[in-house]
Amino acid sequence: MIELYFSRVIETILSACSFEPEKEIESPDPTPPQHSLSPREVIIIGSGPAAYTAAIYAARANLHPLVYEGSLVENSLPGGQLMTTTRVENYPGFPEGIDGPALIENMRNQAIYSGATMLQETVLEADLGVRPFVIQGEKTHQTALSVIIATGAAANRLDIPGVDRLWQKGISTCAVCDGSLPFFRDRHLFVIGGGDSAMEEALYLSRFAKKVSIVHRRDKLRASQAMQKAVFANPKIEVIWNSVMTRINGERKVESVVIENLKTKEAATLDAAGVFFAVGHTPNTGFLKGQLALNGDGTIQTRPDSCETNIPYVYAAGDVRDSVYRQAITAAGYGCQAAREAGRALELIQHEVTQ
Numbered sequence: 001m002i003e004l005y006f007s008r009v010i011e012t013i014l015s016a017c018s019f020e021p022e023k024e025i026e027s028p029d030p031t032p033p034q035h036s037l038s039p040r041e042v043i044i045i046g047s048g049p050a051a052y053t054a055a056i057y058a059a060r061a062n063l064h065p066l067v068y069e070g071s072l073v074e075n076s077l078p079g080g081q082l083m084t085t086t087r088v089e090n091y092p093g094f095p096e097g098i099d100g101p102a103l104i105e106n107m108r109n110q111a112i113y114s115g116a117t118m119l120q121e122t123v124l125e126a127d128l129g130v131r132p133f134v135i136q137g138e139k140t141h142q143t144a145l146s147v148i149i150a151t152g153a154a155a156n157r158l159d160i161p162g163v164d165r166l167w168q169k170g171i172s173t174c175a176v177c178d179g180s181l182p183f184f185r186d187r188h189l190f191v192i193g194g195g196d197s198a199m200e201e202a203l204y205l206s207r208f209a210k211k212v213s214i215v216h217r218r219d220k221l222r223a224s225q226a227m228q229k230a231v232f233a234n235p236k237i238e239v240i241w242n243s244v245m246t247r248i249n250g251e252r253k254v255e256s257v258v259i260e261n262l263k264t265k266e267a268a269t270l271d272a273a274g275v276f277f278a279v280g281h282t283p284n285t286g287f288l289k290g291q292l293a294l295n296g297d298g299t300i301q302t303r304p305d306s307c308e309t310n311i312p313y314v315y316a317a318g319d320v321r322d323s324v325y326r327q328a329i330t331a332a333g334y335g336c337q338a339a340r341e342a343g344r345a346l347e348l349i350q351h352e353v354t355q
């Protein structure tokens with residue numbers, strides 16, 4: 001009954017909008033000028049949920065966005081972090097979940113369908129000193145009246161034996177993304193780290209796990225008092241002090257871990273179903289070469305309740321500016337906000353020019 005209702009609603013909307021969902025998805029301007037002299041209204045740098053959402057909104061606002069999606073080079077995967085995961089179960093609109101790469105492909109197609117132009121190039125440098133800003137790609141350079149930076153961040157991993165082989169087979173950097181998966185439920189899980197993120201991961205995992213062990217190399221945590229209090233009060237969580245994980249064992253999934261006490265040098269092998277790294281993220285800001293104000297953790301600083309950076313007409317969206325939520329949906333939300341803010345700012349200049 002409900003399905004019938006929705007299909008009728010969709011039919012009515014489609015006929016009212018003369019929407020053509022079957023239309024072939026291709027970039028409206030597949031060969032943009034290699035070295036354009038006239039500035040673009042908006043250039044978007046990045047290719048995850050933040051960039052593609054910004055592109056959808058900017059294109060629909062007639063701002064003709066050009067998206068530097070990045071190329072396949074070391075430490076950079078066009079499409080962003082979701083290209084490295086299988087099932088995404090918490091992005092709204094997909095009741096049974098959707099594979100990360102399929103979700104990204106949908107977003108990209110929607111951005112192209114809306115009118116955004118894609119360029120598979122990594123931005124090597126950006127000159128944000130004067131407007132129009134200059135964006136230097138691997139092969140092209142462009143100028144822009146506004147720039148949205150949505151280059152994401154990379155979750156830090158520890159380089160210990162077993163990590164490469166068992167990555168995403170019980171090893172993760174995101175409890176909120178993966179913690180509720182069936183193979184973690186009622187099992188012994190390990191969190192590595194000592195800051196607020198590690199405490200948050202442990203608290204979240206304790207909802208599903210039988211036991212959560214935080215492995216910390218010192219005898220004190222860096223986390224805030226409030227987070228520590230919550231962790232110490234949780235009967236499912238223990239802290240293994242002065243210790244490091246030296247190996248993760250398992251053939252096709254995590255089966256056990258080796259923990260070494262740094263003081264006594266004793267090592268123990270413990271059964272484990274999962275290991276969660278909470279050892280920080282590295283925002284992708286290298287190409288900015290110090291031109292924008294950053295926060296202590298390397299994320300780009302933005303004005304309160306805004307995506308605007310310390311340079312007017314330059315916006316930051318997604319994980320590159322967010323050290324708290326770091327989810328696809330929040331990145332998409334920031335992408336929307338950045339595009340709306342850029343559009344409004346450009347409208348104001350236009351208005352001033354025509355006055």
Ligand SMILES: Cc1cc2nc3c(=O)[nH]c(=O)nc-3n(C[C@H](O)[C@H](O)[C@H](O)COP(=O)(O)OP(=O)(O)OC[C@H]3O[C@@H](n4cnc5c(N)ncnc54)[C@H](O)[C@@H]3O)c2cc1C
Nearest residue numbers: 047048049050070077080081123152177318319326327328
């Ligand atoms: C394994 C894994 C599983 C996850 N699972 C989930 C989940 O289930 N649900 C959820 O909500 N979130 C999940 N997340 C988190 C989610 O992926 C991120 O929060 C989200 O992708 C952030 O989006 P973003 O657009 O800010 O940047 P990213 O997704 O990080 O994309 C940014 C991309 O920009 C490009 N780029 C970088 N530098 C440049 C440059 N100089 N020039 C051009 N392009 C550049 C690169 O291709 C980079 O990958 C997961 C993350 C990981 C790592």
